[in-house]
Amino acid sequence: MAPPPERLKANYNVSVKLEPFFTGGKVQVNKDGEFLLCQCGDRIHVIDTKYGKTIRSLVQEEDEVITFAIGLDDETLVSSHKSGLLRHWNWKDGSVVRTWKSLHLTPVIEIVFDTTTTLVASGGTDGSLKIWDIRRQYCTHNLKGGSGVYSIIKFHPDPKMSMIFGASMDCKIRCWDLKTSKILGVLEGHFSAVTGFTIFTNLNQAVSSGRDKVLIHWDLKTYSQLRIIPTYECTESLVPIEFGEPMPMLNVTDVNNPHVISAGERGVLRIWNVKNGTEVFTQTDSLVSQPIVEGAPTITQIEYNKVSDHLYVITFDHNIIVHQTKDLALVKQYAGYNDDILDIAWFGEGETHLAVATNSIHVKVYDIETMNCTLLKGHTDLVLALATSKSDFSILVTSSKDNSVRVWKMSQSPFEISCIAQGNAHTGSVGSVALSRSKLSFLVSGSQDTCLKIWKLTPIQVEGNQNLSVLHTVVAHDKDINAVCISPNDNLIASGSQDKLAKIWSSSDLKLLGVLRGHRRGLWAVQFSPADQILASGSTDGNIMLWSLIDYSCLKTLEGHESSVLRIHFVSKGYQLVSAASDGLIKLWTIKTSECVATMDAHQSKVWALAVKSDDSLLVSGAGDSALILWKDVTKEEREAAVQEKEKRILEEQQLANLMQKGLLLEALGLAIHLDQPFRTLNILKELMDQGESALTDLEKMVVKLSTNQKDSLLRYSTTWNTNSRHCHQAQMVLNILLANHTPEELFSLPSMKSAIAGLLMYNERHMQRLSRLRLNTAILPYTAAKIQATRSDEVMETN
Incomplete structure (x- = not known):
């Protein structure tokens, strides 16, 4: 029986699109901590820290951003570009105030403001350091002495001390006097690139960090070393703790001595008493993952915001982790770049969160309302698949390239996600998992080792991390298993593989019940219908096949995708199907008619992930373009709008x-x-022509006052009327009015003008030829009549 039309979905529209906002480079927090400014490819994104959304982008086409800096006035931003230009922006409205040449021979990789936001210093890879007055718009200093790339530039925090420090490739930190442009002193001690430099004004001392695994405490009066502190790691960033402020939770109690926070290779925050040279605190609960390349920095930058008292930790995998400074408690996490999104699942009671698997060992869990991101640590290799169950959305199952599956539980008060069980029995990457749907009693996993396993889920024990036990194992396919799913009543299991087959298994003992043959290439998706005894499968051959679970025959094939079908989900209680493919398209199908009723196009790459909310009100998709898109069901709104439009049209x-x-x-x-209504328009024009000159004058005034869209419609009508000799008079009248009352620029602003010209010229030529023939014929008739009359007169005279 066909479903009522109101049950079927008509369309989904983009509700929220979460795109990459940080792909590496510099991150800076504005003065009040409300906005983050991040480099992302060729632009700078302004991020609302409350919701994690991009509110503005600073971009200059075809001119990639290298670095940037915000002034202390919290409005001025200067960026350096690949073209060698420097740009002065008002980042709050996105406008460019001024652009000028950097005068450096090579790109500028370091920019910094002084405390008054009057001077900005630029350091290039050519060994020169230039200082600019951005208000008077000229270069004030060209400081020389360094060699190669500048890694650190810093003005003295005290504006009365006209000094600037710069560290270049020779690992020396030079101090220049801005009044004389001469070098006051050189801080020598590092043997590798200097990555951090902070000044304690009240002590006239400084601390520097480098990749040579030491911190050096300096006396700025004599430009000499006070202490060398070994850190045993490559340090990438350094932040001072405000002098005189105790932090007992971080073991900072000696307020008379300077303290700094360092971060780098190990991926943890460390606090040092600089005078004593001792490490007073080491972070033990860091969320930063270790890079695959040994020795690469895990934390690339740390930023401190005094107003919010937050510490921003920027990681190598483009995550931004926010801590409360006083105790390093986690405040928030942002995922700046997701890389390829491999799988998505709705998570949490009420489906309030999204679990996302990317090209990362961490699972990212987003709060739908705030888009706050939580990282789940546990897997040691890339996470490939996720699964939740309608019977309990607080449970999440993940599988990974580390050959394991893990079970996670979310608790709301307080909010916490913890791993409660794990299983390690596969010998290959686990590419697909599924949870039992009617009752949480088991889970199924399919692996690259071609095995299908059923794992027992015991009543959840929150304390401890249990090991999952395997109930049944079977060598299910000849090649990798890409997809598994469980029937709504938990009695059947389906698997899809690269061997072009889908198979149906009994969940009680993994007995093979049926083999589904028909696809020409490997399968990526299988899904049971929630209502009928039907299984849907999607394949690399671009087809979606629907199979009977009674005789395992193919009922129908849905053709429409031009590339691999990667994900499928039933909606509308099984009457419709949503599919995602490697062409970046998502399609909505009505199964009874085999019709594709909507195509959703918002991704730029393969759509690897697709999840549907239990009430079908939201879809979420993820793709190789790193975009995470929420699609809202707009069927009701569109139908109501159509009814209102119909009623409005009837009245009009x-x-x-x-x-x-x-x-x-x-x-x-x-x-x-x-x-x-072109036909009615034509009839009205005919009637107006019949009324004489006064009506045509009023018509001309009326046409001039029409909107651009209405004039364009009238032009299109006239182009069509002009093809018929019976209506060409009205067309010519309209064209005459348009040509007489508009400039060429105004006419070519009409969308249909360019396409109408060719047709108008061709038929106008025909009309002119017809008029010429008509004029010739009208001239011949009087001439012939006159000749006949003259001949008759001659005959009468001859007769007389």
Whole structure:
């Protein structure tokens, strides 16, 4: 029996699109901590820290950003570009104030402001350091002495001390006097690139960090070393702790000595008492993952915001982790770049969160309302698949390239996600998992080792990390298993593989019940219908096949995708199907008619992940373009809008009929054009032509006042009328009015003008030829009549 039309979905529209906002480079927090500014490819994104959304982008086409800096006035931003230009922006409205040449021979990789936001220093890879007055717009200093790339530039925090420090490739930190442009002193001690430099004004001392695995404490009066502190790691960033402020939770109690926070290779925050050279605190609960390349920095930058008292930790995998400074408690996490999104699952009671698997060993869990991101640590290799169950959305199952599956539980008060069980029995990457649907009693996994396993889920024990036990194992396919799913009643299991087959298994003992043959290439998706005894499968051959679970025959094939079908889900209680493919398209199908009723195009790459909310109100998709998109069901809104539009049109058509009956032709003409009724428009014009010159004068005034869209419609009508000799007079009249009252620029602003010209010229030539023939014929008739009359006169005279 066919479903009622109101049950079927008509369309989904983009509700939220979460795109990459940080792909590496510099991150800076504005003065009040409300916005993050991050480099992302060729632009700078301004991020709302409350919701993690991009509110503005600073971009100059075809000119990639290298670095940037915000002034202390919290409005001025200067960026350096690959073209060698420097740009002064007002980042709050996205406008470019001024652009000028950097005068460096090579790109500028370091920019910093002084405390007054009057001077900005630029350091290039050519060994020169230039200082600019951005208010008076000229270069004030060209400081020389360094060699190669500048890694650190810093003005003295005290504006009375006209000094600037710069560290270049020779690992020396030079101090220049801005009044004389001379070098006051050189801090020598590092043997590798200097990565951090902070000044304690009240002590006239400084601390520097480098990749040579030491911190050096300096006396700025004598430019000599006070202490070398070994860190045993490559340090990438350094932040001072405000002098005189105790932090007992971080073991900072000696307020008379300077302290700094360092971060780098190990991926943890460390606090040092600089005077004593001792490490007073080491972070033990860091969320930073270790890079695959040994020795690469895990933390690339740390930023401190005084107003919010937050510490921003920027990691190598483009995550931004926010801590409360006083105790390093986690405040928030942002995922700046997701890489390829491999799988998605709704998570949490009420489906309030999204679990996302990317090219990462961490699972990212997003809060739908705030888009706050939580990282789940546990797997040691890339996470490949996720699964939740309608019976309990607080449980999440993940599988990974580390050959394991893990079970996670979310608790709301307080909010916490913990790993409660794990299983390690596969000998290959686990590419697919599924949870039992009617009751959480087991889970199924399919692996690259071609095995299908059923794992027992015991009543969840929150304490401890249990090991999952395997109930049944079977060598299910000849090649990798890409997809598994469980039937709504938990009695059947389906698997899909690269061997082009889908198979049906009994969940009680993994007995093979049926083999589904028909796809020409490997399978990526299988899904049971929630209502009928039907299984859907999607394949690399671009087809979606629907199979009977009674005789395992193919019922129908849905053709429409031009590339691999990677994900499928039933919606509308099984009457419809949503599919995602490697062409970046998501399609909505009505199964009874085999019709594709909607195609959703918002991704730029393969759509690897697709999840549907239990009430079908939201879809979420993820792709190789790193975009995470929430799609909202707009069927009801579109139907209501269609009904309202129909009612409105009926009223307008009745109004048009009334105007015609009353003889108000000019008002009727405007309404007929609005309703897109060319035939009625033509009839009105004919009647106006019959009324004489005064009506045509009023018509000309009325046409001039029409909107651009209405004039364009009238032009399109005239182009069509002009092809018929019976209506060409009205077409020529309209064209005459348009040509006489508009400039060429105004005419070519009409969308249809360029396409109309060719047709108008061809038929106008025909009309002119016909008129010429008509004029010739009208001239021949009087001439012939005159000749006949003259001949008759001659004959009469001869007769007489």
